[in-house]
Amino acid sequence: MKKIFLISALILLVVNLYAQFPPMAETQKQIVIETDNTSLVFSVGKNQKLYQVYLGEKLMNPEDYKTLPNQHEAYVPSGMDNLFEPAIRMLHNDGNPSLELLVADNKVTRDGNVITTSILLKDSKYPVEVRLNFAAFQKENIIKTWTEIKHQEKNPVTLTNFASSMLHWDADKYWLTQFHGDWAQEMRMEESQLTAGIKTIDSKLGTRADMYATPVFFLAKNTQATENSGEVIAGTLGWTGSFQLLFEIDNSNSLRMISGMNPFASEYHLKPNENFVTPEFIFTYSAQGKGLASRNFHNWARNYGVLDGNGNRLTLLNNWEATYFDFDEKKLTDLFGGAKELGVDLFLLDDGWFGNKYPRSNDRAGLGDWQETKTKLPHGIGYLVEQAEAKGVKFGIWIEPEMVNPKSELYEKHPDWVLKLPNRDEHYYRNQLVLDLTNPEVQEFVYKLVDDMLTKNPKIGFIKWDCNRMMTNTYSVYQKENQSHVQIEYVRSFYKVMERLRAKYPKLPIMLCSGGGGRTDYGALKYFTEFWPSDNTDAAERVYIQWGYSYFFPSITSCNHITTMGKQTLKYKTDVAMMGKMGYDIRVNELTADELKFSQQALQNYARLKDLIWKGDLYRLVSPYEQERAVLMYVSGDQAKSILFSYSLHPRAFNQFSVVKLAGLDPKKNYKIEEINKVPDFRSRFRADGKVLSGDYLMKIGLSLPNNNELTSAVIEITEVN
Structure with a gap:
């Protein structure tokens, strides 16, 4: 009996060891994605499935990766043996909701500093292909990953999950740092320890997508990361629409991170041979805390993520707080002189310059009618551009081309161009509705609005592109039976318009604005030179807001203005604004002599030091x-x-x-x-x-x-x- 007991105990010990330490992958193919300091390693199992075996600091000896076990399927599909959140779910033509993805091929290409790895997965039973793409930016230690999904079934298949990325991490404990808020309270930082189950950070807003939650995060393992210590992943999704970030701890205390477009109410009917391309998930790993992760992001963004990220930016004076909607040509041209006296590069004309049948004298009318209001600007925008140039400053202008007031000529002519439910009351936010950018006619309207303005006034030196509301009561006449496509196709259509504009106007500075920080992502910033972090310009509040954005976005992108909001001194407001891309929204003629002298000197200091601020570590x-x-x-x-x-x-x-x-x-x-x-x-x-x-x-x-x-x-x- 004692002998049988010992044999049984030995067998049980072997089984337990086998469970804890699965067979090594020495004979299996490795796919190693590396930057100068980081490695993401996959292994092809004997069953031809793709496994992630490592994510962390680069090992000195690549052979060591071969000793790591195949623990986590890399891009887990739904419908087979997966018990947790999947990366992808597809309903086939025959009603089968399963996928089994096996490695079919992988390719590696190099373009200077960037090494791109493409791993092709194919289903074992259905003509479905999933391609996982990884671009590794060597010096910046950033990895960008996205997914392509394609099939050759006879009819469209239905996608209900379509992650850009699934990453796995193993540790004893995990801490998540997220950034959330509301209008005028953007980028509030909060850290918490993750527990079993799913933590979701998401947005369902469609257009003003990160009004409440921003698609960025830090994830630390084993110990909380500080600015200069701890293992941490910093990640963000390059998508100007509804997003979803999932963090799930499973029964073995392993964490899977899933990122992508929000699949909520967005089932996608994928046509045969149509290539469904997800947004890019961009991340970095740091073994030296959040500070190094930030510097990695800043270096990458200036070189690859932001339009003209290593170029110049213009200091400007905005008229909004000086005039609001109440201005005419004389008021504006008088302000040009103040801009020159102050020492800025450009004068920006904000909201209120357009509409004739319904003049834009408040936010309840005129939006969509992009003709100069004759009673305010009888000589048009061209005259203002000339007058600004004569005073020695450039001229910029505000637009909100994706939106419309019901009280407008555009709405009267094209009610079918608006996102709204056909049998419900219209729901307004800021007295406006969203145009259906998925409609090619609307795309052409938005493109021509900007193109015609710039063709007629080629010396316009700057555009502020606003987007002041989210999608509600959403229905597209153009999408017909594909209403679940609206949020995805809207963002893709926005990018199409920007691609056309940037092909013709590659260098024009354009600020990305969305009622404050409602659009701050690298999906849009490849077309924009900067963004507006918040409508809250109280300098003490701005310290927190700008601090939050600084973790993921370089200072050259963050527009920080000195305004009349807040009770701080002019010096305090100026010093806070100077930590990014500085500008003004003040009445220059109300400055005292000492205040004007101080501001002029501060602008001279800024001109001398701006490259250090924008491009320094x-x-x-x-x-x-x-x-x-x-x-x-x-x-x-x-x-x-x-x-x-x-x-x-x-x-x-x-x-x-x-x-x-x-x-x-x-x-x-x-x-x-x-x-x-x-x-x-x-x-x-x-x-x-x-x-x-x-x-x-x-x-x-x-x-x-x-x-x-x-x-x-x-x-x-x-x-x-x-």
Whole structure:
């Protein structure tokens, strides 16, 4: 009996070990996707299925990947033996809802810094192909992945799940950092530990897609990641529409991350031989915390993700807070002089310049009728462009081409161009409706609106493209029986219009706006030079908003304006705006002489330092979520120059201030420390002002930053000296 017991125990031990440590993959084909520092590794099993075996820091010896077990099917389909959330679900012509995806081929191509791997999967029973694509950006340590789905069945198949990406991660614990909010409260950061089940971050809004939740996240494993420590994945979806990010911990405590378009109410009827291409999921891995992940994203975005990401940007003066809808030619041309006196590059004419049968004197009429209002602008836009040029500034203009007021000539002529239910009351948001951009006639209308304006006025130097509402009561006359296609096809149609415009106007600066930060994604930013983070321009609130965006978007993309909102000083507002792409929305003629002098000097400082701010490496030193202040700095690639921003966030933050250790400098170099953006007759309380200190000292000992008993800010220029 004792012998039988020992044999049984030994068998049980072997079975348990087998379950914990599946057979190694030494003889199986490996597909290795790598950047300079990161590896994503797949293995082809003996059953021809694709398994993800590794995601993390690049190993020195590639042969080591072959010892890793085949634990996680890479792109899990529905309908077979999967018990958790699938990446794809398809209903075939015969009613069968299953897929079994086997590896058929894989190809690798290289284009300079980018290595693209394409893995073809085919179903074992049906003529269905799924292609997984991975573009690895070597120096930036970014991987971009997307999926293509195709079939050759006789009739359309129905797709109900269609993920851009499925990634697997194994750890004891996971922490998710997400960004959410509402109008004027964008990008509020929140971190929580994931537990068993599914955590979903999503949007069902269609157009103003990330009004409540932004499609970005950090995922840390084993321990919470800080700015400079911890293993973390930073990810975002390049899609200007409804999205879904899923994080599911299964029964073995393994995590699967699924990203893509939101499949809610979006079943897609895929025609034979039609290629269904998902949006790109873009991610980076960091073993050194969130800061390095951010810098990876910034470098990638400037080089690949944003239109003209390494180019110039224009400082501007917007008329909105100066005039709102109440203006005429004289008021505007008078403001041109103020823009020149201030020292900005461009004057931007905002909402209210169009409509004749229904003049745009408020937000209840005129939207869609893109002709200059004759009573306001009798000489047209061309006259304003000429007058602005004569004053020495460029001219820019606001449009909202995807929207319409019911009180408009466009609505009267084309009620079938509007997304609305045919048998329900119309539902308005900001007194407007969404045009059906899936209709090619509407696409042509939007394209011609912009093209005609630019053809007639080729010296227009800037466009602000707004989108102030989401989809509700949605129905497309054009889509007929394919109503579940509307949200997907709308975004694709938006991109088609932008492709045409960018083919003809490749360099024109265009700001992406959506009632504030309702459109902030890399699907759109490949066509736009910048975005409007929020309609909330209160400088203290903006610190949090801009801080949140800084994790995923480089400062050159974030439009930060000095306005009359908020009770902070002009200096504080200016210093906060300077951490990104600075602009103004003020009445220049109401500035005091000292305020004008300060602003002119600040703009000169900005012109001198903007390349450092836009293209330097960002180091977040003190988080506003941890203390009642925020401190960050940008460092040039050669570590010869840096600029530091410090903001207090509480009116009695005096005792909160302590020494701050800097980052990113060369310890062997010496740096001159100088406070800039000083108001006239201001005596700096900054004790290090004018001193020369080593990089080693600044990073190990630090600086005691200036402060007093009210909301204060400081901008410190740090320059290498011999």
